[in-house]
Amino acid sequence: MLLIKCPWCGERDMVEFTHGGDATKVYPKDPNATTSEEWHDFIYLRENPCGEHVEYWHHVAGCRQWLKVRRDTTTHDILTTAPADGDLDT
Numbered sequence: 001m002l003l004i005k006c007p008w009c010g011e012r013d014m015v016e017f018t019h020g021g022d023a024t025k026v027y028p029k030d031p032n033a034t035t036s037e038e039w040h041d042f043i044y045l046r047e048n049p050c051g052e053h054v055e056y057w058h059h060v061a062g063c064r065q066w067l068k069v070r071r072d073t074t075t076h077d078i079l080t081t082a083p084a085d086g087d088l089d090t
């Protein structure tokens with residue numbers, strides 16, 4: 001069983017969560033000045049890192065809050081978690 005530590009609920013089975021994608025992508029600062037190519041890259045292009053990666057997860061079967069998870073993609077270890085608008089410990 002893989003456990004994810006929700007900042008509000010504590011450790012829970014990962015089946016309670018859904019993956020929300022790459023948390024390192026930054027929303028365009030001026031959407032009206034963003035070109036179609038930049039929108040394409042923002043929406044569709046993702047890295048496929050080997051090692052530590054920061055992702056959004058949604059505690060959909062729990063408190064329904066969004067969180068950030070730093071996860072090792074090679075071992076699936078959950079390294080740290082934080083609220084989606086918070087900072088992860090290093």
Ligand SMILES: [Zn+2]
Binds near residue numbers: 059
């Ligand atoms: Zn929760």
